Amino acid sequence: MSKARTSIVDIARAAGVSKSTVSLVLQGSPLVNEKTREKVSALINDLGYVYNRGAANLRQSKSKIIGIVVNDLTNSFFAELAVGVDMVVQSAGYVQFLAHSGESVDRQRQVIASMRENGIAGLILSPARGTEASDVKPLADSGIPVVVVVRNLPGAKVSTLLSDNYGGAKSAVRHLINLGHRRIAFMGGFADTAVSSDRVRGYRDALMEAGIALNQNFVIHSAPSRAGGATAAERMMFFDERPTAALCFNDAVAFGVCDGLRSNDIEPGKGFAVIGFDDVIEAKTAVPALTTVSVDPQGMGQRAAQLLMKQINAGQVDQETLVTSVRLVVRQSCGAPVRQTEELA
Amino acid sequence: MSKARTSIVDIARAAGVSKSTVSLVLQGSPLVNEKTREKVSALINDLGYVYNRGAANLRQSKSKIIGIVVNDLTNSFFAELAVGVDMVVQSAGYVQFLAHSGESVDRQRQVIASMRENGIAGLILSPARGTEASDVKPLADSGIPVVVVVRNLPGAKVSTLLSDNYGGAKSAVRHLINLGHRRIAFMGGFADTAVSSDRVRGYRDALMEAGIALNQNFVIHSAPSRAGGATAAERMMFFDERPTAALCFNDAVAFGVCDGLRSNDIEPGKGFAVIGFDDVIEAKTAVPALTTVSVDPQGMGQRAAQLLMKQINAGQVDQETLVTSVRLVVRQSCGAPVRQTEELA
DNA sequence: ACAGTTAATTGGAACGTTCCAAATATGTCA
DNA sequence: TGACATATTTGGAACGTTCCAATTAACTGT
Structure with a gap:
């Protein structure tokens, strides 16, 4: 029942054919006679044969x-x-x-x-x-x-x-600007990754495009996690002139930012607009539902x-x-009145 | 540079030894002379040799x-x-x-x-x-x-x-009872899984132990997901006599229940106590932090x-x-005054 | 220099497949 | 029936390893 693996030749012996024929059956070759195929297939089941892909790869090396x-x-x-x-x-x-x-x-x-x-x-x-x-x-x-x-x-x-990290960030920030925000932060993520720098670049360019001066303090780096988002939000609380909206490095950070806001009695989507990045499954069902750049x-x-x-x-x-x-999925967390979708190239 | 995989015998040929020796080197055998080992190792690097574990398994079948x-x-x-x-x-x-x-x-x-x-x-x-x-x-x-x-x-x-699904559920419900709750629901999960029935059993026994009559309606099944939790919460809203607390099938459901409560202007941890099961990473950082049975x-x-x-x-x-x-980790969502931890056998 | 150890090395035979060329069986046509 | 075509089947030689028994090399001590 256990011990020696039964191999193709065991089957062959039992069926009274050659191992080549068994191999042919295994590969579903049309060359083999219907009756033999049946006999062999039956044996394969009965003897509990399991194909050894390692051996096969050895020969055909793919x-x-x-x-x-x-x-x-x-x-x-x-x-x-x-x-x-x-x-x-x-x-x-x-x-x-x-x-x-x-x-x-x-x-x-x-x-x-x-x-x-x-x-x-x-x-x-x-x-x-x-x-x-x-x-x-x-x-x-x-x-x-x-x-x-x-x-x-x-x-x-x-x-x-x-x-499209650049384009996604840009369109998210544009959306915030259209909503009337002027003091917009970028929160979370490490500065040394290409993904992060692309998103920050998109953020900057969108601001520049709208003629909004860049406030260097408004780019708040942190771990790209929920906990990181929370600490970033806490840090923001100490600013003299606080942002009114933030694009977050990713959704995890965005959730963390929401947590941080709530601890300071600010309701995300009401007092402060939050946009995430990635569109993880929870984004849809969270309260408030997260506006985010959907990466699918x-x-x-x-x-x-x-x-x-x-x-x-x-x-x-x-x-x-x-x-x-990538496309911006507008939900509640940015405080937008209507549910709409903006396509990007 | 590509094409034919270089094998153990290629190395052997290049080093002027037998394939057996190369094999010995590969296995770090002490039998081989230090000088030969070095020569062979060098060649292995230079020729970009990659070990073929498939072939090896074939021989030693483990x-x-x-x-x-x-x-x-x-x-x-x-x-x-x-x-x-x-x-x-x-x-x-x-x-x-x-x-x-x-x-x-x-x-x-x-x-x-x-x-x-x-x-x-x-x-x-x-x-x-x-x-x-x-x-x-x-x-x-x-x-x-x-x-x-x-x-x-x-x-x-x-x-x-x-x-310990039974024990975990039991201790969670006991905790709710100690907090003064009498109308306690069990929310989420499919009835046909052993995990679910064990948890429900723990829930029942804890109620029974405290002399609280079981209200069959208070066991509300749903998909074991965030979305499922939300719908379960919505369903609960129609009850004449609503529960004041719930043990949820798992954390995902618990988050969903929180979502559902909020949509009905009930703040989890204040108006209604919620306990989850599993202790996923987000449980700690969510707002309110989720009281849950920690499964690690x-x-x-x-x-x-x-x-x-x-x-x-x-x-x-x-x-x-x-x-x-399994242990109950008490956080904010159950409305307990202090942060404490209860160990279970 | 010789037997006796010990240290290194080495051919082959597996392992379970696939693939090819070749063999055999079966069928068809005149 | 013989010759050919077609449908099946089949030995063996790979593939890249490991393992064993056996060989060879390198040391001992006397």
Whole structure:
């Protein structure tokens, strides 16, 4: 019942055919006679045979595993991204091999190495902070397609899928300006990431466009988490001239900012307008519902996976950079009167 | 640079030794001479050799992969569980192969099959609703250890790690009773899961213990999500005699209930006491901070992984059932005056 | 210099597949 | 019936490792 794995030749022996025939059956080849197929299939079931994909890969050296490593599984943005990837990967007959680096480059190196050893056909990577182009170079060099998502990796010869951070931030700030706000803050996120600097740039340009002078203090960095948002909001309370609205680095920060406002008896959406970034699932159901720049992580995962699949099938690693468009979803937290949606290029 | 994978024999040829020696080097055997080791190691780097674990497994038929499949990655409880598992799995030199079933038994069957084909050394499973014992039987039969977590799987010959749902619910309700509440509801969750029925049982017994008659209407089932919580709260609003407090199926539901209360101008923690279950990260930072039964998903993941590792190393599949203890974390949402913690067995 | 150890190294035979060329069976036509 | 085409089936040689038994090299002490 346990012990020795039953193999293709065990089946062959039992069915009185050759192992080649069994192999043919396994692959659903049309070459094999209907009767033999039935007999073999029955035996496969009865003997509890399980296909050894490792052995198969050994011979044909192309596996059906795609790897995905994310920097923070705990953040539901990435969890959803992974789910999106999983959808297309599964339906293409591949299986997903998900790992998380916990924002550590070392760990990331480890898991990538391990994935390589296990023969992945391609990799989707949301890099940990501080990842170097050299971390993915060996992959790309040995012809394994890599798609980098969410954060970019300058210098790496790989495809990249980013969201339109600049445009999204810009349109969010424009919206706030249209609503009459003049003192607008940017809250949360670390200054040293490309994602953050792109969003801040969009924020600045929107202000400039409207002829509003930039107040340097209004860019308040913090950890990109709910807790970070709360502390950022607390810090803002000490300003002589407080902002009346904020664009937040992401939704987690935005929720934290709401928490911080409430602790100071300010109701988000009434006394202060809050806009997030990402549109995680909770954004819709929170109270007040969060106005946010929708990135659709699941869709992004799907696109990334499609891009990867294309390259795997084409058998070549391209270096293509896609920017996915992004749209502002207006809900209650910005105090806008009506529910509307603004499309972006 | 790409094309043919360089193998152990390529290295051997280049170094002027036999493939056996290279293999020895790879395994860090003390049998090999220091000078040869160096030469070989250098070549391994230079030629960009990557170890083929598939081939190795083929020979020694014990892999270093452990599989984990969760029913909903999007729920941060499970994401954290996975992170916990990952921690111990990594440090044991194994790698994790995470998949999510999206609460579909079919998908779950697929991914489990796929993992089997890829030769996992063990499996951690948080089963999708409706999973049968027969779904894991073949695994267990072929000697692959399986640890079922979170939900139990009656009849399956596998180890199980559950949290003390009964005790946790009981102590939460006791707390509400001590606070003076008499009309207490149980909100959220589907009636047909063991987890739900255990919690409801704890809720009932606590009421009974206090001599409070059970009002059947006060058990309001709904989807175990934020949205589900909101609708449950809305439904409650139509009661003639409304509850003054609720134990919720999980934290997501609890947040939803808070949303629903607010839409009806009731402030959670003031006009109505809310207790959740799970203690997800957001529970601490939410406003009001959520009183909840802390399950520590990450710790649970770690314990599950340890249990699995033990079985893998022992080379036998036990059938052990562990119940992890659980503690009530009192925060603001139940309206308790002081911040305190109650330990449970 | 020789036997006796100990230290390093090494061929092959597995492991469970796939793939190819070749063999065999089956059918068709005149 | 013989010759050909077509439908099935089949041995073996890979694939990249590990493991074992066996070989060779390098030291001992006398």
